[in-house]
Amino acid sequence: MITLIHNPQDSFAAEIVYKALIRSFAKNQVRKTTFDTIQTQELGVYFLINPKNISLQQFPKKSKIILLGKIDADLAVELDIELSSSEKPHDYFTENAIIHFHSIDQFQFPMTARPFIRYDFPNEWNNLGFGAIKTDDSIWSIAQIAQSHTAIATISENKTTSVYITFHDFSDQSCVWINRPVGLVDSVNWCFIEYFVSAHRFDTLISYAYLLDIPAGVNAAVSMRLDCDEDILSAKPLFEAYQNLNVPFSLAIKTSLPTTELDKDFLHCIKNSGGAILSHSVNHKVSWGIDYHDAFTEAQQSKITLENHFEIVPLQFAVSPFHSNTTYSVNALEDAGYDGFIGGIIANDPEYLMARGGAIPFAEKIISHSQQCMLHGDCLLSESDPLRIYKKAFDHAYTSKTFFGYLDHPFSPRYQYGWITEEQRITAHIDFIQYMRSCTDVLFVNESQCLQFMIDKSNAEIHYDALNEPKICLNAEKQSEFSVAVSLNHKVFS
Numbered sequence: 001m002i003t004l005i006h007n008p009q010d011s012f013a014a015e016i017v018y019k020a021l022i023r024s025f026a027k028n029q030v031r032k033t034t035f036d037t038i039q040t041q042e043l044g045v046y047f048l049i050n051p052k053n054i055s056l057q058q059f060p061k062k063s064k065i066i067l068l069g070k071i072d073a074d075l076a077v078e079l080d081i082e083l084s085s086s087e088k089p090h091d092y093f094t095e096n097a098i099i100h101f102h103s104i105d106q107f108q109f110p111m112t113a114r115p116f117i118r119y120d121f122p123n124e125w126n127n128l129g130f131g132a133i134k135t136d137d138s139i140w141s142i143a144q145i146a147q148s149h150t151a152i153a154t155i156s157e158n159k160t161t162s163v164y165i166t167f168h169d170f171s172d173q174s175c176v177w178i179n180r181p182v183g184l185v186d187s188v189n190w191c192f193i194e195y196f197v198s199a200h201r202f203d204t205l206i207s208y209a210y211l212l213d214i215p216a217g218v219n220a221a222v223s224m225r226l227d228c229d230e231d232i233l234s235a236k237p238l239f240e241a242y243q244n245l246n247v248p249f250s251l252a253i254k255t256s257l258p259t260t261e262l263d264k265d266f267l268h269c270i271k272n273s274g275g276a277i278l279s280h281s282v283n284h285k286v287s288w289g290i291d292y293h294d295a296f297t298e299a300q301q302s303k304i305t306l307e308n309h310f311e312i313v314p315l316q317f318a319v320s321p322f323h324s325n326t327t328y329s330v331n332a333l334e335d336a337g338y339d340g341f342i343g344g345i346i347a348n349d350p351e352y353l354m355a356r357g358g359a360i361p362f363a364e365k366i367i368s369h370s371q372q373c374m375l376h377g378d379c380l381l382s383e384s385d386p387l388r389i390y391k392k393a394f395d396h397a398y399t400s401k402t403f404f405g406y407l408d409h410p411f412s413p414r415y416q417y418g419w420i421t422e423e424q425r426i427t428a429h430i431d432f433i434q435y436m437r438s439c440t441d442v443l444f445v446n447e448s449q450c451l452q453f454m455i456d457k458s459n460a461e462i463h464y465d466a467l468n469e470p471k472i473c474l475n476a477e478k479q480s481e482f483s484v485a486v487s488l489n490h491k492v493f494s
């Protein structure tokens with residue numbers, strides 16, 4: 001088993017890491033427990049949040065151990081890490097600190113460098129998709145200042161440095177320390193965890209297969225949508241460009257918009273051409289509303305309008321306004337009958353910004369997929385390649401086998417999202433699609449297909465046959481036309 005162990009006071013961080021582990025390794029391979037009930041005799045992979053009074057000697061030979069957050073002095077000695085006893089991260093680093101990631105034998109981080117925080121659009125969106133690393137002693141913060149020759153990721157700012165990740169191969173165990181309680185849950189570098197658990201020293205240590213974030217048989221998967229906060233019909237020229245490229249098109253609709261029969265016909269035209277329609281709430285309130293009841297009304301009413309008035313049946317999925325989701329909004333969406341939602345943003349609700357799609361913290365059944373890449377005229381670069389950041393975002397997704405999603409908005413007389421003309425916008429979209437298509441076997445799907453795949457992934461269990469080959473069992477009815485795949489020791493099985 002993969003066992004996550006935490007202190008009772010770290011249960012919030014533990015839920016976030018637990019669901020991240022489930023998204024990659026499937027529910028049946030992961031369990032969560034606390035240090036006071038710890039059983040470490042069983043061979044397995046152990047994740048420990050803020051471990052205290054623990055020695056690696058307690059764990060059996062052939063096990064793998066991942067330490068998250070604060071480690072104590074004894075463990076630091078065991079790992080040859082020099083802890084700074086007095087300095088706090090915020091005395092050392094600001095949001096401009098950079099982490100450099102170094103490759104190890106069989107693994108290269110898809111993102112070799114990142115700042116703690118970055119934005120492409122006013123303190124809100126990070127088109128490279130990752131979440132914020134903080135210095136505030138929260139679960140999103142660097143936990144300690146430390147130095148070690150075993151570092152494989154190092155933080156630096158001006159002349160100050162600290163370890164972010166250390167890596168230790170002992171004769172009969174391997175161990176990783178990530179200097180943040182939630183580890184790598186909110187960036188593509190999460191795939192390091194999948195590598196470490198599934199393939200590192202496969203012949204000598206315990207390993208477990210993980211679920212691929214993209215369907216079986218493809219090298220990449222991509223979905224897009226426009227969030228219709230303004231005029232729905234203004235999406236038509238871009239939709240036609242996508243049709244010419246044979247790329248599915250999706251629209252998320254704010255249902256309080258004034259609409260006509262022409263809008264309704266247009267939505268059916270999108271659906272009939274292989275696209276998808278999603279809810280984008282009624283009134284576009286932050287977090288769907290000021291409390292659970294407000295959020296529930298928004299979620300329910302927009303679903304009813306899309307199903308009854310627009311005849312989009314069933315209306316399964318939503319895109320959260322501003323990508324803002326508090327736990328009550330997520331619970332309201334689930335109770336209003338949604339199966340999943342798109343969210344994930346660096347500015348707020350970090351627990352719902354996830355490296356992988358599927359199960360989410362503090363909810364039972366509803367799934368989510370993070371799509372933070374906003375293709376807007378005001379985010380294009382003025383020098384060299386205007387699409388450079390977007391291409392980098394796709395490259396990160398491609399190398400980490402992350403299901404990639406991006407968004408834009410329709411025009412309106414009020415707001416054009418930085419696009420100068422429709423032609424300029426269409427050209428940028430086409431250029432971006434052609435860049436993604438230059439890779440082989442890239443699957444383009446609509447947002448419903450993306451989220452249906454994530455539902456199957458969250459319902460998948462991983463079992464092993466007599467030859468230790470992984471087998472996938474779905475414990476619910478299959479929703480997606482695509483199949484889930486797993487990887488063990490760099491081999492893919494489906």
Ligand SMILES: [Zn+2]
Pocket residue numbers: 227228229280284321322
């Ligand atoms: Zn919106």
